[in-house]
Amino acid sequence: MERHHCAVVDIAQARLDPAAALEFVSDPGFGGITMFVGRVRDLNHGRVVTGVSYDMFDVLALNGFTDIAARGEAQFGPQLKLYIAHAKGRLGIGDLAVVVAAGTPHRDEAFRACRMAIEAVKHESPVWKQEHYADGDSVWSEGCSLCVHADGEGGHG
Amino acid sequence: MERHHCAVVDIAQARLDPAAALEFVSDPGFGGITMFVGRVRDLNHGRVVTGVSYDMFDVLALNGFTDIAARGEAQFGPQLKLYIAHAKGRLGIGDLAVVVAAGTPHRDEAFRACRMAIEAVKHESPVWKQEHYADGDSVWSEGCSLCVHADGEGGHG
Amino acid sequence: MNVEIKLFGAFRDYEADARVRLELTPEATVADVRSALASHATVHWPNFRPALLAHSAFASERAVLREGDPIPADGQMAVLPPVSGG
Amino acid sequence: MNVEIKLFGAFRDYEADARVRLELTPEATVADVRSALASHATVHWPNFRPALLAHSAFASERAVLREGDPIPADGQMAVLPPVSGG
Numbered sequence: 001m002e003r004h005h006c007a008v009v010d011i012a013q014a015r016l017d018p019a020a021a022l023e024f025v026s027d028p029g030f031g032g033i034t035m036f037v038g039r040v041r042d043l044n045h046g047r048v049v050t051g052v053s054y055d056m057f058d059v060l061a062l063n064g065f066t067d068i069a070a071r072g073e074a075q076f077g078p079q080l081k082l083y084i085a086h087a088k089g090r091l092g093i094g095d096l097a098v099v100v101a102a103g104t105p106h107r108d109e110a111f112r113a114c115r116m117a118i119e120a121v122k123h124e125s126p127v128w129k130q131e132h133y134a135d136g137d138s139v140w141s142e143g144c145s146l147c148v149h150a151d152g153e154g155g156h157g
Numbered sequence: 158m159e160r161h162h163c164a165v166v167d168i169a170q171a172r173l174d175p176a177a178a179l180e181f182v183s184d185p186g187f188g189g190i191t192m193f194v195g196r197v198r199d200l201n202h203g204r205v206v207t208g209v210s211y212d213m214f215d216v217l218a219l220n221g222f223t224d225i226a227a228r229g230e231a232q233f234g235p236q237l238k239l240y241i242a243h244a245k246g247r248l249g250i251g252d253l254a255v256v257v258a259a260g261t262p263h264r265d266e267a268f269r270a271c272r273m274a275i276e277a278v279k280h281e282s283p284v285w286k287q288e289h290y291a292d293g294d295s296v297w298s299e300g301c302s303l304c305v306h307a308d309g310e311g312g313h314g
Numbered sequence: 315m316n317v318e319i320k321l322f323g324a325f326r327d328y329e330a331d332a333r334v335r336l337e338l339t340p341e342a343t344v345a346d347v348r349s350a351l352a353s354h355a356t357v358h359w360p361n362f363r364p365a366l367l368a369h370s371a372f373a374s375e376r377a378v379l380r381e382g383d384p385i386p387a388d389g390q391m392a393v394l395p396p397v398s399g400g
Numbered sequence: 401m402n403v404e405i406k407l408f409g410a411f412r413d414y415e416a417d418a419r420v421r422l423e424l425t426p427e428a429t430v431a432d433v434r435s436a437l438a439s440h441a442t443v444h445w446p447n448f449r450p451a452l453l454a455h456s457a458f459a460s461e462r463a464v465l466r467e468g469d470p471i472p473a474d475g476q477m478a479v480l481p482p483v484s485g486g
Contacts (some may be wrong), residue, residue, distance in 0.1 A: 018179055028199040028250050034271075035192045036264065038400050042185040054399070055323050057392055059375045061399075086399060093185050098400045107193065107486075111272055114191075118264065118400060126373065126392070127399025128323030140324040143396035146371035146378050195486050211485070212409050214478055216461045243485060255486045264400075275486060283459065283478070284485025285409030297410040300482035303457035303464050 004072075004082045006065035008058045011089035016096040025081040025103030032107035034114035038098040040091050048134040054097065056088040057126035068120045072102070075116065076109045084117055086127060161229075161239045163222035165215045168246035173253040182238040182260030189264035191271040195255040197248050205291040211254065213245040214283035225277045229259070232273065233266045241274055243284060315340050317347060317385055320392040324366055328359045338385065344372045345381040347391065370395045401426050403433060403471055406478040410452055414445040424471065430458045431467040433477065456481045 005024050009016055018037055025033055040052050065084040072082050083101040091097060098121060102113035121127075122144075129141040162181050166173055175194055182190055197209050222241040229239050240258040248254060255278060259270035278284075279301075286298045321332045336350045348367070355362040371394045372379045374386040378394070385391065407418045422436045434453070441448040457480045458465045460472040464480070471477065 019176055022175055022194060026196065026251065031196055031198040033194040033196065035194070036267070037179060037190040037192070038264065039183065039188055039190065041188040041262065055326065056399075057320070057322055057373070057375075057394065060373055060377075060392065063376055094183065105198065107195065107275065110193070111268070115268055122400035123397070125397060125399045126322065126394050127397055128395065129398040130323075140395070141398035143323075143398035145369040145396045146373075146394050147369060212412065213485075214406070214408055214459070214480065217459055217463075217478065220462055279486035280483070282483060282485045283408065283480050284483055285481065286484040287409075297481070298484035300409075300484035302455040302482045303459075303480050304455060 003078075003080070004066070004069035005084070006062055006069065007085040008056055008061055009085055009087050011087050011091055011095065016085050016087055016099045018096070018099050018101075021083040021085065021099050021101040024083045025101045027081060027103055029079070030081070030103040030105055030110075032105070032110035033101060033103045034107070034110040035099065035101040036114055036118045037096055038118075040093050040095050040097055042093045044131060047131075049093065049131050050134055051090060051092045051132045052097070053090045053130040053132070053138075054086070054088045055128040055130065056086065058088070060126045061086065064125050065121070068117050068124075071120070072113050072117060076104060076113050080104050080109070080113055082113065082117055084121060086121065086125065088127075160235075160237070161223070161226035162241070163219055163226065164242040165213055165218055166242055166244050168244050168248055168252065173242050173244055173256045175253070175256055175258075178240040178242065178256050178258040181240045182258045184238060184260055186236070187238070187260040187262055187267075189262070189267035190258060190260045191264070191267040192256065192258040193271055193275045194253055195275075197250050197252050197254055199250045201288060204288075206250065206288050207291050208247060208249045208289045209254070210247045210287040210289070210295075211243070211245045212285040212287070213243065215245070217283045218243065221282050222278070225274050225281075228277070229270050229274060233261060233270050237261050237266070237270055239270065239274055241278060243278065243282065245284075315342070315385065315389055317342075317350075317389045317391060319347070319351060319372075320390075322392060323395040323398075325370075325393055325395060328355070328362065342385055343381065344379045344383045344385070347372060347385060348381070351393065366395055367393070401428070401471065401475055403428075403436075403475045403477060405433070405437060405458075406476075408478060409481040409484075411456075411479055411481060414441070414448065428471055429467065430465045430469045430471070433458060433471060434467070437479065452481055453479070 081103040104110045238260040
């Protein structure tokens with residue numbers, strides 16, 4: 001079995017499953033599991049949100065999740081199981097947008113690996129959020145630019 | 158309803174429930190939930206562990222969990238829900254020893270509040286772990302001293 | 315060569331089928347694709363915001379590409395506006 | 401006054417009912433309880449390790465106590481060896 005689970009979940013077909021994430025990253029040798037769950041909020045920048053739509057370049061996103069897991073192993077060693085799943089489609093308030101979980105022998109690595117993974121998902125993954133507001137308006141969120149400059153640095157817009 | 162849930166769970170009566178923790182710290186205004194789950198490992202300091210027994214001064218532990226939640230509010234504001242539950246009794250490998258979850262509007266606070274709470278539980282709560290080994294031996298774990306010195310600093314043994 | 319560029323996020327609003335087909339020379343780089351897409355956008359997209367493209371990256375299915383990189387051999391690309399997952 | 405001290409963790413091994421009853425003066429402090437418990441332990445607990453008590457704290461049901469604190473009015477205390485939860 002793979003030590004890492006990476007998934008894009010179409011909300012029309014299934015929901016993100018935190019229990020499955022916990023189960024996946026568990027191991028008899030692991031004492032610490034840290035999980036992050038991102039949910040759709042009812043308010044953003046003062047506007048009443050009724051839902052969001054996530055657009056995603058699925059295949060590149062999955063390749064990116066796998067790269068993040070490889071980076072986790074490079075940083076924390078092979079005693080690591082990572083679970084990275086992101087929803088796509090139209091989500092309502094409270095729906096789960098992303099679930100990241102890390103299992104490791106000790107808790108410090110679990111926290112750090114989980115945090116590293118969710119930051120990478122947020123800043124690097126080809127995912128786009130469109131917010132729908134109570135007044136009928138819809139807006140694509142401002143985000144992080146993935147432009148790779150000549151000096152090799154990625155920029156955050 | 159209280160914004161924080163603090164519990165001591167006797168393993169003879171019930172199990173820790175991560176799904177209940179996620180549910181409890183959820184809120185329409187919260188976009189981030191971080192959860193830590195501590196499980197019994199099969200190996201510690203190179204010895205094969207078959208199980209652990211947690212002893213606990215229940216009432217003081219619960220008072221301490223409540224204090225930790227109050228500290229969380231002082232640090233992160235009232236937009237915080239915390240869930241702190243610790244198991245007591247005889248646990249087998251893989252059994253859940255502790256579940257801490259934090260819900261907040263944004264993820265940085267969720268990570269920091271969850272980490273603060275589990276560190277406080279580990280370093281300050283009146284809980285004692287006895288490890289049982291494959292060779293029949295049992296040993297109370299070395300831990301953190303709660304001695305309060307004259308200068309008001311707590312020491313870690 | 316024929317290049318097909320998939321559109322995501324805010325770019326989806328510009329084309330009903332969320333893709334643009336452009337003709338480029340075989341030696342063209344990602345930077346050339348960027349210029350060609352800008353020209354296409356100026357002509358065909360009434361509400362086009364140049365700043366959106368300026369902050370967007372190009373990618374294959376495997377990775378985000380640099381400006382000097384060649385076009386993927388299969389001619390399949392995507393333009394990625396600033397991301398906002400999680 | 402009569403003080404009852406609950407025993408936890410490694411201290412449980414020393415008394416079958418996990419508690420010790422000691423007689424102290426009404427003005428006694430936590431430090432006096434510590435001394436009294438050390439004396440009791442030296443007499444009654446064959447394998448007593450003084451270092452364990454030295455690293456242990458005393459508490460009421462509400463809080464960990466300081467050495468200069470008075471004994472809780474109800475005479476109920478606990479001795480807490482170094483903790484190892486989580």
